[in-house]
Amino acid sequence: MKTRITELLGIEAPLILPGMSWISTPELVAAVSNAGGLGILASGPLTPDDTRAAIRRIRELTDKPFGIGVTLLMPGAKENAEVALAEQVPVINFSLGKGDWLVKGAHKYGGKVIATVVSEKHALSAQAIGADALLVTGHEAAAHGGDVTSLVLVPAIAAKVDIPVIATGGFADGRGLLAALSLGADAVAMGSRFATSKESPLHSNTKQAVLERSEQDTIYSKNFDGLWARVMKTPRSVKETRRPMNLLVAFVEASKAARIVKQPIWKILLGMLAMMDKILLLAYFGASVPRLKAATIDGNLDKGVQFIGQTQGLIHDVASVDDIIQRTLREAETLNQTQSALWQK
Ligand SMILES: Cc1cc2nc3c(=O)[nH]c(=O)nc-3n(C[C@H](O)[C@H](O)[C@H](O)COP(=O)(O)O)c2cc1C
Structure with a gap:
């Protein structure tokens, strides 16, 4: 084609x-x-x-x-x-x-x-x-x-x-x-x-969760990583997106996340100082990393939050790419x- x-x-x-x-x-x-x-x-x-x-x-x-x-x-x-x-x-x-x-x-x-x-x-x-x-x-x-x-x-x-x-x-x-x-x-x-x-x-647990959910089962919220984002609806994600994360908590989580993504914390800090208006955004973004990894890599939807689109209602099997x-x-x-x-x- x-x-x-x-x-x-x-x-x-x-x-x-x-x-x-x-x-x-x-x-x-x-x-x-x-x-x-x-x-x-x-x-x-x-x-x-x-x-x-x-x-x-x-x-x-x-x-x-x-x-x-x-x-x-x-x-x-x-x-x-x-x-x-x-x-x-x-x-x-x-x-x-x-x-x-x-x-x-x-x-x-x-x-x-x-x-x-x-x-x-x-x-x-x-x-x-x-x-x-x-x-x-x-x-x-x-x-x-x-x-x-x-x-x-x-x-x-x-x-x-x-x-x-x-x-x-x-x-x-x-x-x-x-x-x-x-x-x-x-x-x-x-x-x-x-x-x-x-x-x-x-993770296969998360793939299975996609198959079991419909197009209704997503949440679109700014409270997960600071940008409007769509995630899978689970008890955990409902709780996570109820209100914006406290800035202090976000900063601590972002520092942990910096280690996970193998970025030195000074880089995160410098980035934050260079763009004061982006401080919250970067902190939230960093803070979301452990939750995303828990769902995507560990298949743990009790702890993790999964990005997923409304198309999950159209996905009914785990087929090969070809x-x-x-x-x-x-x-x-x-x-x-x-x-x-x-x-x-
Ligand atoms: C599990 C998952 C992780 C994603 N991670 C990223 C990402 O790291 N960066 C990015 O720009 N988009 C990311 N996206 C969004 C995709 O790039 C794309 O915009 C989106 O999946 C399109 O919607 P669809 O799921 O209906 O096809 C992610 C999507 C999914 C499903």
């Missing part, structure tokens, strides 16, 4: 694995790229040395294009992005920050840059700095989606920009792919769906033919 995104990125299927911390590991990235989509490595929990090793591991597992995700607001992200440029990673996906230097760096070796956006304003700025494509994240998404649903946000942005759009938030099967293409997107990124695949390192990609393409094609036939009548 050919779209502007498959042509731009040199892939066979317009299906993308977004960079999800602790989930989009070299193995899952390579599985998606080998199956014809584009896998994007999550660099959030990685040091620059880890990032370099992960990129090299992906290259051992696949010779297909792949990407790396960098959340520029976070401590250590700039250094990871510099490693990605030095290693000439084919696709760099940045969010929450200014990516003009990434565009310049990647274009020097023929790399492509995708900017993650949740509004028209940011979409236009990303296009102006030379981003090659946009990852447009709707309200349905796991983690940090915007406040407008994909059904409206994707066509609104697609109509305003010339560069290709990848829709994310609410897409988990062929129906979603066909709908996204109709809305003006050129591909979809499926977070919750690929996180619940056989090859995903998401199966997910093939049946998504087949379903979209069959549906397209059925719908075209309707117009003949």
Whole structure:
């Protein structure tokens, strides 16, 4: 199947694995790229040395294009992005920050840059700095989606920009792919769906919890990590998001988290001082790390909190990546033919 995104990125299927911390590991990235989509490595929990090793591991597992995700607001992200440029990673996906230097760096070796956006304003700025494509994240998404649903946000942005759009938030099967293409997107990124695949390192308890829950069972709150974020509804997450975390507790937790993500605390502190207005945000963000790890890695939903999208109501099995990609393409094609036939009548 050919779209502007498959042509731009040199892939066979317009299906993308977004960079999800602790989930989009070299193995899952390579599985998606080998199956014809584009896998994007999550660099959030990685040091620059880890990032370099992960990129090299992906290259051992696949010779297909792949990407790396960098959340520029976070401590250590700039250094990871510099490693990605030095290693000439084919696709760099940045969010929450200014990516003009990434565009310049990647274009020097023929790399492509995708900017993650949740509004028209940011979409236009990303296009102006030379981003090659946009990852447009709707309200349905796991983690940090915007406040407008994909059904409206994707066509609104697609109509305003010339560069290709990848829709994310609410897409988990062929129906979603066909709908996204109709809305003006050129591909979809499926977070919750690929996180619940056989090859995903998401703990089996948490995969099972996704299968048992419906589209109703998520919470969208600013009280978890300081940004509006969607998490799985569990007794623990209901409790965690009832009110904002106390700043002192958040700071102590963030210091612990700094050790977990192997970032020196002075870096976190410097980052905080440099951006006083971001203090709370960084503290909350850091404080959320142990809860996310407990759910994602240990499968402990009594202690942990899991990012998940409304698409959990559309996920009914733990299938292989190849199966997910093939049946998504087949379903979209069959549906397209059925719908075209309707117009003949
Ligand atoms: C378990 C999980 C972890 C995620 N972690 C991150 C992350 O570390 N950084 C990020 O930018 N997005 C993260 N996301 C969000 C995805 O990039 C994407 O925006 C989202 O999954 C799209 O919505 P969907 O789940 O409906 O496909 C995560 C999503 C999931 C399901």
